[in-house]
Amino acid sequence: MISWCPEGTKIKLRMVHSSSYSTLRNLLDSVQVCVQATDLSDLDYDELVSRASRPSRAGEAASSADSRSRPSVRG
Known part of the structure; x- marks a missing residue:
């Protein structure tokens, strides 16, 4: 999942974006x-493919910009 919010975005819009992104991610x-991308350099094709190819580990942050870890839910 890619979140796009450019650097120059106004604070209020960034807050709305962050809240919406968090809600969607949890769903x-x-x-x-x-x-989480703020400019085109964050969307380098090779880096995105590399991230998608890595085996996931529970609790590992997917992005350095998004350091929150999500609990693993298995059912």
Whole structure:
């Protein structure tokens, strides 16, 4: 899942984006890789493929910009 919020975005819009992104991310349990991008260099194709190819580990942050860990839910 890619979150796009450019650097120059106004604070209020960034807060709305962050809240919406968090809600969506929590609803989509099957998302394994999350990338938060603020400019095009964050969306390098080779880096995105590398992240998507890595085996996921419970609690590992998917992005350095998004250091929150999500608990693993298995059922």
